[in-house]
Amino acid sequence: MSATAHHHEDKDFLFKYIFSTDHKMIAKQFFLTGSLMGLIGMLMSTIFRLQLGYPGESFAFLEPILGSWAPDGILSPDKYLALVTIHGTIMVFFLLTAGLSGTFSNLLIPLQLGARDMASGFMNLLSYWFFFLSSCVMIASLFVEGGPASGGWTIYPPLSALPQAMPGSGMGMTLWIISMAIFIVSSLLGSLNYIVTVFNLRTKGMTMTRMPLTIWAFLITAVLGVLSFPVLFSAVLLLFFDRSFGTSFYLSDIYIAGSALEVDGGSPVLYEHLFWFLGHPEVYIILLPALGITSEVVATNSRKPIFGYRAMIGSILAIAFISFLVWGHHMFITGMNPFLGAVFTFTTLLVAIPSAVKVFNYLTTLWKGNIKFTPAMLFAIGLVSTFITGGLTGIILGDSALDINVHDTYFVVGHFHIVMGLSGTFGMISGIYHWFPKLFGRMLDKNLGFLHFWTTIISAYGVFFPMHFLGLAGVPRRYYANTEFPIFDNMYDINELITVFAIMAAASQLFFLFNVFYSIFKGPIAPQNPWRSTTLEWTAPVKHIHGNWPGEIPEVHRWPYDYSKVDDNGEFIGGDDFVPQTVPLYNGEEDASQH
Amino acid sequence: MMDLLIIVAVILGIIAISKIVSVLELVGKAKGENSYNVTERENRFQARLMPIFLIAYFAFIIWQLVAWGDRMLPVSASEHGVIIDNLMKTTWIIITPVFIITHILLFYFAWKYAYDKNRKAQFFAHSNKLEMLWTAIPALVLLILILYGLSIWNDVMEPLTAEDDPVEIELYARQFDWTARYPGEDKKFGDAGVRFIEGTNFLGMDSTDQDGWDDKYVKAEFHLPVNKPVQFYFRAQDVIHSAFMPHFRAQMNCVPGMVTRFNFVPSKTTEEMREITGNPEFNYYLLCNKICGAAHYNMKMEIIVESEEDYNAWISEQKPFLAVEGMKESEKESVPAEKMESDSTQTENGENSQLSVLKN
Numbered sequence: 001m002s003a004t005a006h007h008h009e010d011k012d013f014l015f016k017y018i019f020s021t022d023h024k025m026i027a028k029q030f031f032l033t034g035s036l037m038g039l040i041g042m043l044m045s046t047i048f049r050l051q052l053g054y055p056g057e058s059f060a061f062l063e064p065i066l067g068s069w070a071p072d073g074i075l076s077p078d079k080y081l082a083l084v085t086i087h088g089t090i091m092v093f094f095l096l097t098a099g100l101s102g103t104f105s106n107l108l109i110p111l112q113l114g115a116r117d118m119a120s121g122f123m124n125l126l127s128y129w130f131f132f133l134s135s136c137v138m139i140a141s142l143f144v145e146g147g148p149a150s151g152g153w154t155i156y157p158p159l160s161a162l163p164q165a166m167p168g169s170g171m172g173m174t175l176w177i178i179s180m181a182i183f184i185v186s187s188l189l190g191s192l193n194y195i196v197t198v199f200n201l202r203t204k205g206m207t208m209t210r211m212p213l214t215i216w217a218f219l220i221t222a223v224l225g226v227l228s229f230p231v232l233f234s235a236v237l238l239l240f241f242d243r244s245f246g247t248s249f250y251l252s253d254i255y256i257a258g259s260a261l262e263v264d265g266g267s268p269v270l271y272e273h274l275f276w277f278l279g280h281p282e283v284y285i286i287l288l289p290a291l292g293i294t295s296e297v298v299a300t301n302s303r304k305p306i307f308g309y310r311a312m313i314g315s316i317l318a319i320a321f322i323s324f325l326v327w328g329h330h331m332f333i334t335g336m337n338p339f340l341g342a343v344f345t346f347t348t349l350l351v352a353i354p355s356a357v358k359v360f361n362y363l364t365t366l367w368k369g370n371i372k373f374t375p376a377m378l379f380a381i382g383l384v385s386t387f388i389t390g391g392l393t394g395i396i397l398g399d400s401a402l403d404i405n406v407h408d409t410y411f412v413v414g415h416f417h418i419v420m421g422l423s424g425t426f427g428m429i430s431g432i433y434h435w436f437p438k439l440f441g442r443m444l445d446k447n448l449g450f451l452h453f454w455t456t457i458i459s460a461y462g463v464f465f466p467m468h469f470l471g472l473a474g475v476p477r478r479y480y481a482n483t484e485f486p487i488f489d490n491m492y493d494i495n496e497l498i499t500v501f502a503i504m505a506a507a508s509q510l511f512f513l514f515n516v517f518y519s520i521f522k523g524p525i526a527p528q529n530p531w532r533s534t535t536l537e538w539t540a541p542v543k544h545i546h547g548n549w550p551g552e553i554p555e556v557h558r559w560p561y562d563y564s565k566v567d568d569n570g571e572f573i574g575g576d577d578f579v580p581q582t583v584p585l586y587n588g589e590e591d592a593s594q595h
Numbered sequence: 596m597m598d599l600l601i602i603v604a605v606i607l608g609i610i611a612i613s614k615i616v617s618v619l620e621l622v623g624k625a626k627g628e629n630s631y632n633v634t635e636r637e638n639r640f641q642a643r644l645m646p647i648f649l650i651a652y653f654a655f656i657i658w659q660l661v662a663w664g665d666r667m668l669p670v671s672a673s674e675h676g677v678i679i680d681n682l683m684k685t686t687w688i689i690i691t692p693v694f695i696i697t698h699i700l701l702f703y704f705a706w707k708y709a710y711d712k713n714r715k716a717q718f719f720a721h722s723n724k725l726e727m728l729w730t731a732i733p734a735l736v737l738l739i740l741i742l743y744g745l746s747i748w749n750d751v752m753e754p755l756t757a758e759d760d761p762v763e764i765e766l767y768a769r770q771f772d773w774t775a776r777y778p779g780e781d782k783k784f785g786d787a788g789v790r791f792i793e794g795t796n797f798l799g800m801d802s803t804d805q806d807g808w809d810d811k812y813v814k815a816e817f818h819l820p821v822n823k824p825v826q827f828y829f830r831a832q833d834v835i836h837s838a839f840m841p842h843f844r845a846q847m848n849c850v851p852g853m854v855t856r857f858n859f860v861p862s863k864t865t866e867e868m869r870e871i872t873g874n875p876e877f878n879y880y881l882l883c884n885k886i887c888g889a890a891h892y893n894m895k896m897e898i899i900v901e902s903e904e905d906y907n908a909w910i911s912e913q914k915p916f917l918a919v920e921g922m923k924e925s926e927k928e929s930v931p932a933e934k935m936e937s938d939s940t941q942t943e944n945g946e947n948s949q950l951s952v953l954k955n
Contacts, residue, residue, distance in 0.1 A: 077889040152886045158851055159834040159887060165770070166888045252852025255789035255799065256770075256833040268835055268850055302708070305720040311730075333837070334848045335829075335855035338752035342745050349737045349744075356733040357726065359697060364725065366704040370716035373641035373709070374633055381645075381705055385652075388697050392690040395737075399744040401679055401751055402686065405668075405844045408837065408884045443631035447619055448612070450641065454648075461652065469663045474841030476884045479892035485880055490666055514612055524630055564716035577716070592720050 019129075021121030024544050026128050027107035028439055031432070033128075034099020037135055038425075039513070041090035044083045046506045051075040053499025055481035055492075069147070077480040081150040082142075082168050084478060088153030089138065089176070093183055096286040096424040098131050098190075101225075104289055104431050105194045105218040107439060111537035112212050114203025114554060116547045119196040123189045130186035134179045141175035149176035152478060154275055157250040157268050161242045164257035174243065177236045184229045191222035191229075198222075203536070205556035209313075209593050210581070212535050212560040213306060216313050217292025220320045221285050227324070228281040235274035242266070269334055276327035283420050284323045288316060290427020291358060291387075294380045297434050298362055300533045301377035302369030303577050305561035305592060308361045315354035315361075322351050332400045333407055341400040348398035355391050359384065370564065370577070374531065375449025379430035382457045383423050389461075390419025393468065408478075411471025417464045429456075429512065436519065437526030441542045444523060448515040455508035462501030466494050534580045535560045557584040559593030635710065642709030649702035653695075668841055669872050672879065672900065674860040675751045676844035682747050689736060755858050761826040762819065766881070767798055767812075768829070768836035768849040771890035773881055774798060775817035779809030779915055789832065799832070800916055808917040811910065816897035817881075820906035821864045829855045839884035840898065842868070848885055861900045868900075 020026060047066070050059055051074075058073035069079035106124065110117055118124045141148040150168025151160040155176065163170040198219045202211070211219075241247040248263035250271045255261070299306040306312060328336060328344030362384050371377065393415040396402050406412065429452075436444045475488055482488040482495065529538040536556065540548050562579040566572055573579055573586055585591060620630050628634055633641070671677050708716075755761045765776040765784060776798065778784045785800055785807010792799040800807050819825055829838050831849035838857075839846045847857040869877045883894035901909070 260789045303716040311726045360729040368717040369708045401748040478886045484893040
């Protein structure tokens with residue numbers, strides 16, 4: 001690797017910016033594409049929130065944007081479901097899986113481990129371009145006849161299998177399946193690359209227990225992806241067969257649109273099992289990188305080692321392991337054998353133990369710290385708050401007996417948006433504020449960051465907290481309007497409040513958007529180590545070069561959390577409140593990672 | 596015109612922000628600061644916002660509880676619902692303090708330990724004792740919750756037996772309405788399947804099965820006698836639906852190709868619930884709670900819970916299947932062959948055998 005690192009400088013535009021095999025460029029590509037998709041997903045949510053907050057009211061400006069989707073400025077019920085479905089798909093997969101892991105695993109794995117690049121630059125390039133292609137197919141599906149997939153992001157058959165069932169189950173659904181198949185290829189290429197790189201390309205001295213927690217999180221995330229995405233692939237492949245080749249893996253005894261179908265012996269519940277076998281680990285594919293980023297940001301800005309480094313690794317491993325044994329908690333009331341429900345309740349509530357360990361470890365890291373409130377740190381603190389808030393309601397949903405009455409209500413919507421959506425995005429945004437200098441060599445503006453954080457957290461809780469109340473009142477999710485049931489008549493003001501906050505939340509992202517685009521071109525040039533951090537990426541030159549370090553790759557001598565380490569006289573070791581990983585242990589100094 | 600104004604407003608907003616940014620930058624530069632290093636003054640300001648946010652967050656939650664508390668589902672109208680509600684209360688009692696304490700610690704620490712250049716952060720990397728403590732305590736609490744939850748789950752999901760002498764109802768879901776079928780005098784449901792659907796026989800009743808001749812089906816509303824066990828069977832015609840009866844703490848998916856089940860004992864009549872809620876127009880509803888298409892949000896049925904006499908009077912007024920549908924002579928002749936065939940296929944996909952559990 002190092003031998004070939006030098007003669008790439010004079011590459012032409014096409015290979016430098018487009019078909020780059022450089023992990024830093026690919027990270028930027030993932031960030032920009034993922035964020036753009038996230039922006040689209042967010043705008044979609046604003047549009048359907050308008051319908052929910054003001055059902056049946058006409059918004060003239062929707063008509064030119066949405067055309068036949070919103071005749072007379074009123075979103076149609078079909079297209080409401082289409083927006084909900086694509087919003088979910090984009091946010092879960094395109095923003096918080098590819099956008100999050102793609103950006104930070106790519107950027108940080110080589111830089112924090114001391115590698116010249118990913119194990120396979122070409123696979124990395126393919127990973128991005130498959131992702132790009134899959135994004136294009138997903139967006140293209142918005143424009144086909146009948147509209148995009150509309151059966152919810154979980155696309156349960158038979159609704160998704162039968163074009164007669166709803167308009168979105170025609171061409172739109174086919175494109176959804178194709179897009180996801182390409183997406184899975186991208187995800188597998190990326191994940192395999194991350195795993196191989198972490199195991200093989202660590203610099204001298206970078207033992208597994210000297211890796212920053214970010215890398216641990218990215219590694220386990222990649223393992224989760226490799227083990228679970230193929231199952232989704234088979235699930236959608238069988239769905240594709242059912243749709244196109246007349247098989248009936250998921251179909252049986254169906255009468256629709258005036259005729260009984262020639263299908264027999266299949267079961268939609270089989271699809272649910274396959275889907276959630278990915279679907280649940282997917283939650284942690286989103287959460288673990290966000291938590292890894294938080295660990296790094298909290299330690300750096302508290303000027304303290306992360307508390308319980310090994311317990312943090314242990315809890316990542318425990319969460320990952322248990323996440324494969326809990327998928328059935330999405331299916332308590334699908335007609336699955338109640339005994340299985342009992343088993344899944346047991347395993348599900350176990351996840352709360354390693355999650356609690358993580359939270360307490362973050363709290364202890366803050367305790368007696370010397371906290372710098374950079375925008376990254378604010379979002380990391382926000383993540384701890386959302387992780388607690390959303391995690392605790394998970395104890396209710398994971399309990400099969402309680403799930404009976406809150407299943408598929410707004411309680412679930414509130415829960416997973418807080419614990420997965422907000423924690424995932426807060427982690428990602430925190431990472432962007434923190435590593436923007438590494439991504440683009442420039443600094444983001446702090447004041448816009450402060451504004452962004454406070455407006456975001458206020459409006460985000462304003463959107464999602466009231467949803468718990470809707471859920472406890474029995475309001476189902478995926479309802480186009482709550483106007484048809486007299487028991488929900490008094491919910492209109494809650495829905496209106498949520499919509500107002502949703503618009504505010506979307507508007508708050510303008511601060512971020514502006515900040516990012518302004519700073520990419522006009523931000524002040526980043527100093528070498530702006531946050532005074534210990535990890536290796538801050539030893540690499542600010543201006544990106546192929547191969548990351550101009551000379552030898554630095555050698556690592558200590559773990560990444562030697563912040564505010566003092567000697568026997570109470571003086572900082574090394575004279576400053578942080579000791580970079582590249583500094584050898586001083587005489588008589590104890591290696592803090594050896595606990 | 597409106598759109599144009601919005602676009603202009605957005606552009607002006609962006610210009611305004613960028614101007615503010617450059618002004619702030621200039622001011623900062625004049626003071627020897629830059630646009631990314633958080634100064635001590637700013638750090639203290641952010642630290643002060645922490646407890647303020649915490650108080651605002653708690654106040655927002657309390658406001659919601661006060662303003663919307665009475666809109667939550669009223670007391671459970673079924674027997675098992677009461678124990679589910681108790682489990683819910685217990686769970687809230689456990690998680691609320693955890694929520695409050697961890698949030699207070701989070702924002703208190705953030706405020707208390709804000710950066711001070713005269714202070715050193717404590718190098719505290721690890722403590723076996725503490726880590727054991729906060730592994731063991733959640734484990735213990737969760738173990739209690741799991742055991743409590745599972746005992747209730749087992750109670751709720753316990754199948755009825757013939758000795759319970761339940762009222763049996765089949766709820767039939769299709770895009771986008773519900774139908775309730777009662778087995779009639781003989782307490783036996785007639786066979787049904789999609790292959791029999793024809794004309795007005797949308798339930799797919801096998802008109803050659805005599806068990807079904809006295810079956811009764813109703814739309815728009817169905818009735819239940821109070822304080823009697825009710826055995827529900829759920830079928831779906833086209834896509835997955837979910838029968839959600841929130842006031843009874845009851846929900847079960849309706850899956851094409853399967854018969855799913857749930858049972859409960861309604862414990863409060865519609866009249867009683869009207870008194871409890873103080874709403875003379877209150878009605879119980881059956882909702883569809885699994886996305887099933889465009890009119891999903893409007894797929895409903897009213898549920899009337901009444902005394903057994905009223906229920907009996909109501910059910911006797913309903914016309915049996917035979918009277919509604921009539922018998923077709925042509926079908927009668929083809930009984931033997933078709934019935935044998937359908938029997939064998941139905942046993943294979945478990946449809947018929949599941950429906951008839953209580954028959955035998």
